[in-house]
Amino acid sequence: MDIFIEGIKQAIQLLVELNREIFLIPWRSLLVSGPSVLISLLIGMPIGVIMGLAKFPGRKLLLSLIYTGMGFPPTVVGLFVALLLWRSGPLGYLSLLYSPTAMIIAQVIIATPIVAGLILAAMQQLDPKLQLQALSLGANKLQLLWTLIKEARITSLAAIMAAFGGIISEVGSAMIVGGNIKGKTRILTTAIVLFTRMGKFEKAIAVSIILLFLSFLANFALTYIQQRERIYWKH
Amino acid sequence: MRKIISILIVSMLLIIYVIGCATTSKIEEKEIILSTTTSTYDSGLLDKLIPAFEKKYNISVTPIAVGTGEALRMGERGEVDVVLVHARSAEDKFVEEGFGVNRKDVMHNDFVIIGPEEDPANINDLKKVVDVFKTISENEILFASRGDDSGTHKKEKKIWEEAGVEPKGDWHIEVGQGMANTIMVANEKNAYTLTDRGTYLSQQDNIQLVILFEGDPLLLNPYGIIAVNPDKHPKANYEGAMKFIEFITSKEGQGIIKNFGIEKYGQPLFFPDVIK
Amino acid sequence: METLVKVENLIHKYDDKIVLDIEEFELNRGEVLALVGSNGAGKSTFLRILNLLEKPSRGTVKIFGVFPTNNKQKHILRRRMAMVFQEPLLFKSTVYNNVSYGLKMRKKNKDFIKNKVLETLEKFGISHLINRQAGTLSGGEAQRVSLARALVLEPEILLLDEPFAALDQPTREELRDDLYKIIRKENQTTLHVTHDRNEALVISDNVAVINEGEILQRGRTESVFNRPINEFVANFLGVETILYGKITSKRNGLCIVSINNQKLEVVSDLGEGEKVIACIRPENVTLLKYSLKAPLTSARNSFISTIKDISSYGLVYRVAMDCGFNLTSFITRESLDRLNLKIGEKIISSIKATSIHLLSRK
Numbered sequence: 001m002d003i004f005i006e007g008i009k010q011a012i013q014l015l016v017e018l019n020r021e022i023f024l025i026p027w028r029s030l031l032v033s034g035p036s037v038l039i040s041l042l043i044g045m046p047i048g049v050i051m052g053l054a055k056f057p058g059r060k061l062l063l064s065l066i067y068t069g070m071g072f073p074p075t076v077v078g079l080f081v082a083l084l085l086w087r088s089g090p091l092g093y094l095s096l097l098y099s100p101t102a103m104i105i106a107q108v109i110i111a112t113p114i115v116a117g118l119i120l121a122a123m124q125q126l127d128p129k130l131q132l133q134a135l136s137l138g139a140n141k142l143q144l145l146w147t148l149i150k151e152a153r154i155t156s157l158a159a160i161m162a163a164f165g166g167i168i169s170e171v172g173s174a175m176i177v178g179g180n181i182k183g184k185t186r187i188l189t190t191a192i193v194l195f196t197r198m199g200k201f202e203k204a205i206a207v208s209i210i211l212l213f214l215s216f217l218a219n220f221a222l223t224y225i226q227q228r229e230r231i232y233w234k235h
Numbered sequence: 236m237r238k239i240i241s242i243l244i245v246s247m248l249l250i251i252y253v254i255g256c257a258t259t260s261k262i263e264e265k266e267i268i269l270s271t272t273t274s275t276y277d278s279g280l281l282d283k284l285i286p287a288f289e290k291k292y293n294i295s296v297t298p299i300a301v302g303t304g305e306a307l308r309m310g311e312r313g314e315v316d317v318v319l320v321h322a323r324s325a326e327d328k329f330v331e332e333g334f335g336v337n338r339k340d341v342m343h344n345d346f347v348i349i350g351p352e353e354d355p356a357n358i359n360d361l362k363k364v365v366d367v368f369k370t371i372s373e374n375e376i377l378f379a380s381r382g383d384d385s386g387t388h389k390k391e392k393k394i395w396e397e398a399g400v401e402p403k404g405d406w407h408i409e410v411g412q413g414m415a416n417t418i419m420v421a422n423e424k425n426a427y428t429l430t431d432r433g434t435y436l437s438q439q440d441n442i443q444l445v446i447l448f449e450g451d452p453l454l455l456n457p458y459g460i461i462a463v464n465p466d467k468h469p470k471a472n473y474e475g476a477m478k479f480i481e482f483i484t485s486k487e488g489q490g491i492i493k494n495f496g497i498e499k500y501g502q503p504l505f506f507p508d509v510i511k
Numbered sequence: 512m513e514t515l516v517k518v519e520n521l522i523h524k525y526d527d528k529i530v531l532d533i534e535e536f537e538l539n540r541g542e543v544l545a546l547v548g549s550n551g552a553g554k555s556t557f558l559r560i561l562n563l564l565e566k567p568s569r570g571t572v573k574i575f576g577v578f579p580t581n582n583k584q585k586h587i588l589r590r591r592m593a594m595v596f597q598e599p600l601l602f603k604s605t606v607y608n609n610v611s612y613g614l615k616m617r618k619k620n621k622d623f624i625k626n627k628v629l630e631t632l633e634k635f636g637i638s639h640l641i642n643r644q645a646g647t648l649s650g651g652e653a654q655r656v657s658l659a660r661a662l663v664l665e666p667e668i669l670l671l672d673e674p675f676a677a678l679d680q681p682t683r684e685e686l687r688d689d690l691y692k693i694i695r696k697e698n699q700t701t702l703h704v705t706h707d708r709n710e711a712l713v714i715s716d717n718v719a720v721i722n723e724g725e726i727l728q729r730g731r732t733e734s735v736f737n738r739p740i741n742e743f744v745a746n747f748l749g750v751e752t753i754l755y756g757k758i759t760s761k762r763n764g765l766c767i768v769s770i771n772n773q774k775l776e777v778v779s780d781l782g783e784g785e786k787v788i789a790c791i792r793p794e795n796v797t798l799l800k801y802s803l804k805a806p807l808t809s810a811r812n813s814f815i816s817t818i819k820d821i822s823s824y825g826l827v828y829r830v831a832m833d834c835g836f837n838l839t840s841f842i843t844r845e846s847l848d849r850l851n852l853k854i855g856e857k858i859i860s861s862i863k864a865t866s867i868h869l870l871s872r873k
Contacts, residue, residue: 182408190411
């Protein structure tokens with residue numbers, strides 16, 4: 001028990017002192033996970049919307065692929081990305097392995113099915129007539145997509161948060177393709193693993209607190225917006 | 236009423252059973268927990284040592300592979316019964332502070348410096364490891380460091396210290412992972428790195444890096460084994476720990492160490508320190 | 512007269528089941544057409560096809576003279592129409608954002624949009640709702656917003672898919688009156704789908720009756736109501752008394768139709784000996800007090816009847832009688848009091864020979 005209390009005490013001290021090493025880690029986490037979420041939104045959203053609304057051959061297959069992708073173990077994704085990026089691998093000439101870019105690639109692969117799957121579900125909850133109404137009022141295809149995403153914004157927001165939460169707290173692929181290199185690819189989760197291995201529990205706890213705080217912040221923002229919207233949309 | 240009585244009886248029996256289990260395991264002490272470093276664990280040596288010990292003493296061993304820092308911290312907290320690490324000064328401190336007793340030398344292996352075959356830093360002809368490190372830092376040649384406070388990392392830091400260099404800059408990559416992963420990173424980045432021979436041998440088929448420097452006495456890596464002090468942690472299985480230490484320093488244990496790796500790599504990975 | 516919509520040989524199927532089979536249909540500029548039919552008659556599907564939201568299985572649909580073949584063309588044509596659904600289908604935003612939606616999609620400039628929206632909100636009497644969130648509106652308010660959202664676009668064709676069906680009676684009538692004031696004032700070409708024949712009667716110039724995917728009759732509203740083409744139309748349009756009989760004799764254009772043991776005198780083109788259905792609309796049946804000596808009336812048909820039932824029917828009362836056949840009449844509250852009608856009492860009912868409509872029974 002002492003180690004726990006002592007660890008927390010020292011962790012808080014590190015946080016209060018604004019320890020530079022500790023605070024650069026979440027910043028790098030955001031530098032990786034931020035673009036990852038953005039890119040997976042750009043890819044996943046249109047896929048989700050189209051899959052949720054349109055009928056086309058091969059839809060069922062694609063649907064099962066997305067659902068499988070949603071539950072894909074990040075470590076496996078990391079492994080495959082690493083195999084591709086190894087110098088001896090097919091994309092080796094890019095020399096991307098052990099760089100933030102490699103981590104972003106892996107995280108996009110992890111997050112895109114989550115975004116697509118949740119947006120898809122959100123679209124299917126919308127009144128199908130809403131689509132007709134928007135078209136009838138003169139929306140073109142692109143405007144229609146945007147309108148529907150806006151209509152499903154609460155669930156879409158949940159998709160964004162789920163994707164963000166998934167990748168910010170993910171360690172498997174980050175470790176494999178990032179390499180946990182200090183000052184470059186060392187992010188919150190890999191730092192926690194390292195500090196724990198080194199027996200530097202106070203640092204591990206301090207970083208964990210930041211990670212928890214970030215997750216909390218994301219979920220708090222989501223809940224806040226959801227509650228505010230609920231006032232207007234009782235039904 | 237009868238229902239309540241039967242429930243009571245059943246719960247009594249359950250409680251007796253649970254207490255019984257707890258006490259019997261306490262008395263028999265058939266298990267020890269060993270904290271060791273990932274490099275030792277990854278070498279596969281323990282897979283040879285532990286079964287032989289278990290067979291002889293009928294005590295099961297649970298090895299936990301972590302970094303040297305954590306391995307010692309686990310010993311400090313009494314989470315484990317015996318510690319097998321390779322970081323001499325940290326080991327001495329551990330014993331001095333009373334966390335461990337009966338430290339014994341077990342064996343040693345050696346470190347080598349590996350790097351790209353073309354050897355851009357030209358270290359091949361150098362005689363002393365400190366010169367190698369100086370050359371690397373002066374020319375800012377990429378060097379992958381474990382950066383995890385492990386035994387290997389401590390050794391690296393010691394060499395930097397003796398070379399009078401503070402490794403700082405983009406050329407010094409702190410990986411923060413185990414030895415095998417660090418070698419992988421070095422391989423991808425065409426960097427030099429300091430590794431124990433065993434891990435290098437086990438990885439050599441996957442990589443293009445080759446041994447460029449070896450043999451300096453500073454690169455020897457002695458392993459020590461320490462029992463957790465039973466005065467500090469009465470729950471620790473001291474007897475089991477002592478039996479394990481006894482075995483590993485015995486003729487039989489040392490023999491296993493001496494022959495380990497010859498079959499696979501054509502050369503031993505570890506050199507026993509008790510018998511020669 | 513400019514034809515805005517022209518449909519020819521339209522067949523539409525859902526899984527091999529024919530849901531629409533329309534040989535010919537036209538909508539002209541300035542026309543207010545009510546398309547009436549019961550639920551499942553294919554009305555809404557037809558509207559979606561006209562709005563180019565659904566592609567018919569076969570046939571041509573020309574909008575503004577164009578038979579669109581690609582999505583781009585459809586999109587352009589669609590922007591000249593607007594459709595309002597039964598549910599308001601408002602977007603989760605303010606009233607202003609809802610009403611301005613179509614104009615924004617058309618990339619109109621900001622000031623233009625603002626003026627246009629304010630003007631339209633004013634027309635619908637909902638200026639005060641401008642900043643309200645759509646989700647907080649009552650059903651009637653929401654449907655007003657939905658209508659404003661369509662009309663702000665000044666569509667050349669307004670398609671209404673039962674826009675009042677989900678509203679309660681007073682709200683419905685108020686909104687209907689307000690909407691049609693605007694439609695009439697602006698000479699708005701409108702196709703209004705409804706299952707409510709009374710609504711159709713009140714709002715439209717012309718009416719088309721649709722059943723099981725086929726348009727059975729299309730014409731001026733009063734002529735369709737008064738001269739239904741067949742029994743189904745008659746029934747559907749609310750001709751309450753439908754009697755089966757035979758023309759037994761004919762002179763000077765006046766047919767004598769015998770029904771049970773009674774005789775009806777009817778003006779009709781049909782010839783002697785034909786089997787017919789006689790349609791009598793309740794509002795065309797006049798009631799006279801039995802105790803009075805029968806006064807002179809131009810009505811050729813007077814029957815002594817027994818009152819079976821009196822029930823309230825909105826503003827009028829419906830009186831069901833037996834005069835050898837069943838007959839219904841609509842009278843006002845005033846007449847009901849003055850005549851002092853009671854169930855079981857006798858009364859004289861009379862019908863003009865010209866207000867009975869004969870359908871040939873083939």
